[in-house]
Amino acid sequence: MEQTTKLGANKTGIDTSPEDSKKMIEGANGSVGDLRGTNDGADLKSFSKFYLENAEPLGSVPMPATFKGMAKSTLKMVTGHHPQVFVNKLGERLAYERAGVRMYEQLIIKCRHAAEKGLTEIEVPLEKLEEFRNEEQEHFEMLKHCLEKLGCDPTAQTPDADASAVASSGIMKVIVDPRTSVSQSLQAILALELTDNAAWDLLVKLAKDMGMGDMAKKFEHALAQEDDHVKHVRQWYEKSIRMQD
Template structure:
């Protein structure tokens, strides 16, 4: 699982591995050319119609309390769309829940692999704890707006799909610590940008306490990103024999 990147005869994916058979495949492809002319534009037209006629991924739930409805109405009267903030909070909530699981998988991977990569397990455990705290912070922010944190927003739905690939990398027993580091770097880059957007939204909507809490979370996410990036670079350069 944590063997260095190596060349192997087991990799038979390239066309050069079988020049005779690959030439037969090329000859067959040249012999049976498409019977009609076209450049794929008709398929793009069909896809465009699907895009134009498709329903949205989802909607933001109506606030379940009078308090929440009143706050949302006040924001809308002030020219602000509170549903955008609720959607982004729902997105962050989903991501932080996944982020906590990512760190669970990564910690277990590092401990089981006994990798020589420059990674601190104690630091990873702290990051995991902070991700869980960020989840609770976002849930509390949604409740303070009168929104239901158990309601899935469109952003939460899309976020879950987008982060699914990272989760698969971390949970795959075949992936190395170094490969998982790269996947974690992808997750932290997205997470950092998400918190930065929440700070801007809360600040522009005059939610000063929320903005201050989000900035504190962003500061912690900055450290997550910095450490993961540094470990990733050090580990890759060490494998390449550069350092």
């Protein structure tokens, strides 16, 4: 039985203490009114509006050396598309695949421990997890070469790499938390793989749009491997839930 699904003295619901709940509700009603603020959300709206209007973007995309010196209009004529969009997304995938390696590393540690201690019904094949980790690493290396080929610095963090790292940071937190179970970690990695899968699909399209057939082929190969990751992780996750009694 998964440790995290056992019945116990859960005290998070308000029914646990009607007396305290009553006070809490009174306090909430007396201070801020409701979630939208004290005057139909007007304060909150103007507060958010101020920040939205004054925010700087999440950095910028470095111009590849191969495109340096070319006017933007010429570039668009040559490629049919803005190369910075492609570079932004390549940088994002590179960062994501690198993070994927680390997440699989942690998942392997968790699954091995759970299997040794008998903490889970499902035995996730460790050799398969190692295979997936290795493939994430291969994808990272391949993207590094693609960026270098375009004259880009693969160590530069692009804006979309930044945003997607923030989005996936919760996934890592779930997996490294020693209290989470195998099934909870599998659910987290499923979210990672589903996003990854859609992103590779888009990257294939972008490479084709850019007229970069060789890269598109490499990305299609990565996408096929990612399809396999999603398929397996999803099966393990579903099994880990349905096997619990």
